[in-house]
Amino acid sequence: MSLVRFLARPMLASSFVVAGLDKLKNADDTAKQLSPLLRRAAESLPFPADEKVLARVIGGAQVGAGALLALGKCSRFSASLLAGISILNTFVEWRSADISTKEGRLARRAQLLKNISLTGGVFLAAVDTAGKPSLAWRAEHLAMDAKKATGKQFKKTDRAVRKAVDNAVGA
Template structure:
């Protein structure tokens, strides 16, 4: 792992870990703030669940994924989870912000920009392969190599069959 990744991942993850802890500690407030979104989510689930439980799940997901990203374990998966929860938080905070005063509107804009920046950071982390080829690149090159090998083998087999047919017909 490079020094940049070693430093940047925990720095990026720290905000999500603290937010996740806060959501777990204050599940009632989180459920109230996320209520419109959580109500729809709980209605669409095949089993009934409380909005407070979903709020805790979101907080736990942020805490766990933030810890994994900070430690450099399953970083791409953790960053993807954080991108999803960050997008959800951005939407909810934007909707629930107080915009009755100029200070409230400025705070709403600052919070939106911070959340968008964090979402962008974890989106970049979600596609970071740490200098190794991605699975898609590996699969593409494996298929190309297999096609080359197969093409050569087919040409050799074709020559062998033609030679055998020439010998059989000529005999």
């Protein structure tokens, strides 16, 4: 792992870990803030779910994914999960921000820009292969190599068969 990744992943993850811990500690406030979205999510689940429990699940997922990203374990998956959570947080914070004053509107704008920046950072982390090709790239190139090898082998076999036929007919 490069020095930049070694330093940047924990730096990026720290914000998510702290926010997730806050969500876990203040599950009532989180459930209240997320209430419109959590209510819809609870209705679509096949089992009964409490908004407070869903808020804790989101907070726990945020802490877990942030910790994994910071440690560099399953970093692409955890960054993808954090991207989804970040989009959710951005939407909720945008909706619930106080815009009755100029200061409130400026704070809402600053928070939006911070959330968009964090989302962009985890999107980059989600596609970062750390210098190693992705599984899709590897599969695509393996298929192309197999196709080339098969084509060469087919031509070689075709020449051998034609030569054998010419020798058999000519004999």
